[in-house]
Amino acid sequence: MKYEEALKKLETIVSKMEAGEYDIDELTEQLKEAQKLIKLCRDKLTKTDAEINKILAKGE
Amino acid sequence: MSPTLTLYELNTLVREVIEQELAHEYWVEAELSEARESRGHCYMELIQKDELSNTPIARASAKCWRTSWMMIQPHFERVTGQQLHAGMKVRLKVYAQFHEAFGFAWIVTDIDPNFTLGDLARRRQENIRQLKEEGVFDLQKELALPLFCMRIAVISSETAAGYGDFCRQLQESGFAFQTQLFPAIMQGEQVEQSIIQALEQIYTLHATRTQFDCVVIIRGGGATADMSGFDTLSLAEHVAQFPIPIITGIGHDRDECVLDMVSHLRVKTPTAAAAFLIEHAQQVLDRIDNYEQRITTLFLLVKTRQEARLAQTAQRLVGSISRRLEQGRSKLNTLDTLFSTLIPHLIVAQRHRLELLEQRTQSLDPQLLLKRGYSITLHNGRAVRDAQELKAGDEIQTRLDKGTIQSIVK
Numbered sequence: 001m002k003y004e005e006a007l008k009k010l011e012t013i014v015s016k017m018e019a020g021e022y023d024i025d026e027l028t029e030q031l032k033e034a035q036k037l038i039k040l041c042r043d044k045l046t047k048t049d050a051e052i053n054k055i056l057a058k059g060e
Numbered sequence: 061m062s063p064t065l066t067l068y069e070l071n072t073l074v075r076e077v078i079e080q081e082l083a084h085e086y087w088v089e090a091e092l093s094e095a096r097e098s099r100g101h102c103y104m105e106l107i108q109k110d111e112l113s114n115t116p117i118a119r120a121s122a123k124c125w126r127t128s129w130m131m132i133q134p135h136f137e138r139v140t141g142q143q144l145h146a147g148m149k150v151r152l153k154v155y156a157q158f159h160e161a162f163g164f165a166w167i168v169t170d171i172d173p174n175f176t177l178g179d180l181a182r183r184r185q186e187n188i189r190q191l192k193e194e195g196v197f198d199l200q201k202e203l204a205l206p207l208f209c210m211r212i213a214v215i216s217s218e219t220a221a222g223y224g225d226f227c228r229q230l231q232e233s234g235f236a237f238q239t240q241l242f243p244a245i246m247q248g249e250q251v252e253q254s255i256i257q258a259l260e261q262i263y264t265l266h267a268t269r270t271q272f273d274c275v276v277i278i279r280g281g282g283a284t285a286d287m288s289g290f291d292t293l294s295l296a297e298h299v300a301q302f303p304i305p306i307i308t309g310i311g312h313d314r315d316e317c318v319l320d321m322v323s324h325l326r327v328k329t330p331t332a333a334a335a336f337l338i339e340h341a342q343q344v345l346d347r348i349d350n351y352e353q354r355i356t357t358l359f360l361l362v363k364t365r366q367e368a369r370l371a372q373t374a375q376r377l378v379g380s381i382s383r384r385l386e387q388g389r390s391k392l393n394t395l396d397t398l399f400s401t402l403i404p405h406l407i408v409a410q411r412h413r414l415e416l417l418e419q420r421t422q423s424l425d426p427q428l429l430l431k432r433g434y435s436i437t438l439h440n441g442r443a444v445r446d447a448q449e450l451k452a453g454d455e456i457q458t459r460l461d462k463g464t465i466q467s468i469v470k
Contacts, residue, residue, distance in 0.1 A: 045341055
């Protein structure tokens with residue numbers, strides 16, 4: 001379910017961006033967040049759980 | 061008292077009576093309690109149960125000789141999609157035979173597959189009705205397949221070609237599907253129990269360790285294979301109430317079986333099941349790609365807009381600075397003009413004043429008086445203004461325009 005939430009969050013960010021709800025500082029922050037979410041979701045589809053855990057371990 | 065007969069003689073009597081009295085062929089409805097093939101012949105046990113108590117009220121053996129069975133079997137299995145098996149209702153064309161050594165049997169010369177088909181359909185309908193009554197028929201349909209449907213529990217026979225195809229297809233898709241096989245018998249009478257057992261294993265594992273996103277029940281090909289195991293009430297109940305979405309791909313041509321009806325999704329073959337899962341993942345990936353694309357476009361737009369704004373601001377700044385400079389310059393020019401007219405004027409005025417002073421100073425010069433004939437008398441270097449200051453004998457000098465006179469007062 002975590003990944004579905006991530007996808008929904010991504011969708012919300014994109015909609016808000018397009019609606020012009022962020023100022024330029026927020027926009028930069030939200031861009032970083034969106035990129036993080038995109039990577040998370042894409043990894044889930046293309047990398048096995050073991051690979052994802054390895055990536056997470058490296059990140060810590 | 062009649063003479064004692066040998067068993068053979070007695071049996072011969074029975075045979076003769078049966079041959080005479082039951083010379084015709086009859087159509088009979090019965091339930092199979094057993095059916096097996098041996099050396100090309102088919103041996104059946106027929107039974108009729110009391111409708112209320114379910115206890116047998118009639119039994120008989122039946123045989124279908126190889127020559128007939130060769131003709132009957134393919135037709136029967138093609139129409140019903142099933143092999144003869146215990147519990148099946150059949151309509152048989154039979155004639156009676158009594159053999160001195162083997163006893164009584166009905167010899168089967170034809171089987172009506174449509175009767176069995178009708179009975180199966182009726183029983184299927186009965187199962188469906190009951191599932192609906194129990195309120196479980198649509199439960200699987202109400203489950204949502206997770207968007208990230210990657211961990212897949214597979215119920216299949218381990219050696220089935222369909223299973224191999226399924227796994228290979230998922231693997232080659234480039235998506236990170238993870239499958240775990242729960243082997244089950246997918247043919248014959250053990251289907252029901254075997255699949256239920258596999259489902260229970262999956263459920264236990266799902267509740268404790270490994271979470272699964274969906275369950276796939278697959279079976280490789282064979283349209284004429286016996287599908288009756290997939291129609292049973294107990295299996296349908298287990299599948300319908302399973303908490304994880306179940307996809308069936310049990311490959312058969314005839315109408316949906318009950319298992320298909322209660323599952324979350326029914327596809328035709330294992331290959332189609334794999335294709336569905338891949339398509340599902342692709343759609344999610346497309347969604348992510350779409351978001352990414354939209355963000356990129358948006359940021360290009362924002363960047364362009366910001367750059368334009370910056371350029372505009374810079375231009376406004378340059379404009380305002382040059383305006384200020386222009387103002388300063390014009391002020392300086394004014395001052396410059398002012399000074400260049402004022403200063404010569406001032407100089408002239410000062411020069412004039414100096415000239416006046418000079419004239420006045422000149423008029424006071426004593427040399428001018430001397431020239432006009434006046435003289436100055438000095439005593440001890442000082443001008444004498446009062447004669448009384450002098451006494452006789454004092455030496456005085458008188459300065460004239462030209463020269464000085466030394467005198468002594470008398």
